[in-house]
Amino acid sequence: GQNIDQPTEMTATEGAIVQINCTYQTSGFNGLFWYQQHAGEAPTFLSYNVLDGLEEKGRFSSFLSRSKGYSYLLLKELQMKDSASYLCAVEDSNYQLIWGAGTKLIIKP
């Protein structure tokens, strides 16, 4: 079966760093996506990894290890507006996205 696991909820402090993990087992792998979703809104694209290693984009970075079936999203210098759900999704062998349930990130002052 296909499975994407991520923590249900995390709490962090404004200005700090937080790492959101994602592990996956899918039929094939063509890339891994991270999306941000604010409450009541649509998901929006954050990052894409297809090769092992770290991709950095401003305050956000995403890491991938294909051999371990593992990724993380790293958020630095947290701001209150970063309070949202973060969705991990894997593109499988059929080029469809398999989605995790999302991690709700709560930022405290």
Add this chain to the structure above:
Amino acid sequence: IAGITQAPTSQILAAGRRMTLRCTQDMRHNAMYWYRQDLGLGLRLIHYSNTAGTTGKGEVPDGYSVSRANTDDFPLTLASAVPSQTSVYFCASSEAGLAGSNEQFFGPGTRLTVL
């Protein structure tokens, strides 16, 4: 530039009624998707279309149908709504459809309640 629009924004529907959720994109993307999102679950794919004139079944297609007569529009129809179809429905599109970085762009969603 609107991107992807969905209508209606929200709807309360009696069980047994027929309902069509509309989705239109102006990005000339080849692929379009319908997802439902329920609390505690990830986005689940209902139906997809890799290009105009073709459609395919996703993870949870039962009770839903779609059509793709042209590039821009991808309506989702519930033939006879049931309470378990209460959910938030997102339409999405992507340029590639079959290969490459399949970044998907999402519409604002339709909140559907079936009583």
